[in-house]
Amino acid sequence: MKRQFRHPSRRRLRSWLESGDPSIDAHLATCETCATRLEDLSAPAADLGEALRTTLAPPQDLQPRLRAGIAQKLQTREDLRLLVELMGIPMQTIRMLSDPGPTNGSRDTER
Numbered sequence: 001m002k003r004q005f006r007h008p009s010r011r012r013l014r015s016w017l018e019s020g021d022p023s024i025d026a027h028l029a030t031c032e033t034c035a036t037r038l039e040d041l042s043a044p045a046a047d048l049g050e051a052l053r054t055t056l057a058p059p060q061d062l063q064p065r066l067r068a069g070i071a072q073k074l075q076t077r078e079d080l081r082l083l084v085e086l087m088g089i090p091m092q093t094i095r096m097l098s099d100p101g102p103t104n105g106s107r108d109t110e111r
Contacts, residue, residue, distance in 0.1 A: 007034050011043055 008016070008024050013034065016024055027035050060063075 007031065007037075010037065010041065013038050017041060 008027065012024065016028070017038070024034075028038065
């Protein structure tokens with residue numbers, strides 16, 4: 001009785017795609033059915049890989065946006081520092097004017 005040849009399973013073809021399986025190399029070289037199945041198995045992986053690369057890739061304008069954001073933050077800090085300095089002068093003046101000075105119980109009566 002002649003043994004009927006069976007094509008490699010999808011699992012075995014996937015294994016061949018990942019690491020190679022020398023026991024089915026010769027069969028894949030001559031069998032159109034398995035070659036087609038192999039193409040079907042590898043196409044989604046290639047499409048998925050490309051989709052992942054496209055999806056996970058940073059936006060092309062990332063560096064200019066980061067630089068602009070950093071420059072804006074630094075400018076905001078500088079503006080705030082300047083505002084605090086400008087507001088600090090009146091506050092110091094108000095403190096000096098409202099400070100009664102040393103009190104020793106005597107009044108300045110020389111006028």
